[in-house]
Amino acid sequence: MNIIETAHVSYDYIRHDEEGNVEGCTRAVSDVSLSVRQGEFIAILGHNGSGKSTLAKHINALLLPTEGTVFVDGKDTGQEENIWEVRQSAGMVFQNPDNQIIGQVVEEDVGFGPENMGIPTKEIWERVEESLRAVGMYAYRKHSPNKLSGGQKQRVSIAGVLAMHPKCIVLDEPTAMLDPNGRKDVIRAARALNDVEKVTVILITHYMEEVIYADRVFVMDGGKVAMQGSPREVFSQVDRLKQLRLDVPQVTLLAHELQKSGLPLPDGILTVDELTEELGKCL
């Protein structure tokens, strides 16, 4: 069954001048149709302004399409009465870790979502414990969020969404403001959710290294889906990716250059191990 189904979705941002008059509109997303199956790990790539974050906000009904429809778990996000069910089944983690933590203690923040849903107190505690354990932050449950590192804060945010028992989590550039270690922790937590809890994960990013574990990759450019397929399929087209102003992972780039200079290497090498193995075969 498809958890997310978008059909010909377009979205216009309306620009205002200083007096608030309408100046014109910018099409941020144009005619995007995609479907995501339950349990998939999806990555959406794109450089700044490619419309990937705008698209992500449609899945949580924070934005409604100007044209087209978005169905989340069989419900139309355009219908007013579906909005809370949609937000409960598709959770969202944002870019800035400081601006999405509401509680003054880690465990209170994780409990915020379930509180809003009207879950009984006893069950809230169970959900909070279980979610904090799933992202490896249980030891910090009594801490103040202000004293955590960026990566830890993002894991708390993920736990906060997880406690609402969503079917799908949208991570909107969760690692953009983190250092490399924090980035690794967050991606590890997201993969664990997908593997262990079977939550559908939609990861929006512009770091190529985070994408190689995805089941499917969508590359966006100018509001449209420019490429899609498995990471291997997408990364085998190094020249096309460069055209879209995206960096390919270093290993893939190296393999591509070696291939160009005459070594018989296959397309779409994603990891160092793969490359060493293939190079071994060449010798």
Add this chain to the structure above:
Amino acid sequence: MLRDITLGQYYQTDSILHRMDCRVKLVATLVYIISLFLVDNIWGFAVAAVFLAVCIRLSKVPFSFMVKGMKSIAFLMLFAVVFNLFLTPGKPVVAFWKLRITDAGIRMAVQMAVRLTLLIIGSSLMTLTTTPNHLTDGMESLLKPLKKLKVPVHEVAMMTSIALRFIPILMEETDKIMKAQIARGADFESGNLIQKARAMVPLLVPLFIAAFRRANDLAMAMEARCYRGGEGRTKMKPLVYRRNDYIAYGVLAFYLAAVLAVGRFMPI
């Protein structure tokens, strides 16, 4: 470090008063303040002082912390005492030039000093033993009846707790902007008051813009997590009265009766 600042003046330790339900403490503080204004003789103040001393002992907060709170209002207190001393009509005791000190004036001044001292120490005892978070929780729960009068109690409590959460973050931000502006040659130190105030503009404008941006993000994050006001919301940490809290209410009622009996009806 800037992020280590504590808000309010909460003193972290474990005592009966710290564990007590915040609603009891709020009510008790209110009752205590009212009782101080109903009392008008030395015995009444003695009872109030003894009650406070016992509470301080139970709270395990060092007395020096209470005195810290007094320093900030020393000026106000001096003001109240001087005015009462010179401006109360009555039989003159000392008189020089145009100033007269009357017997009633001396009495009023002493009463005012004692009253203010007890009041400040009493209310700082509450803030020392209750986290700001609990305070907003307690307020929300105590003011619930006002919801019928369309007072947005839940919203105010939610705003207060968000404000408390963002104070350290905005302070850090201020620090960052200040350093950035100093690096570009801004001068926040020298000049007279007006020049200093004008120097704050390049600090405040970016700070406000950043704060609005954060508010926008936070509102979106709250909506994404199904926040839709206080209706139909459950509590992760509901306030529940325990045995000790009922006992505390009993003690409070007994104190009020005692202080009124002694302070209002016993002759001086």
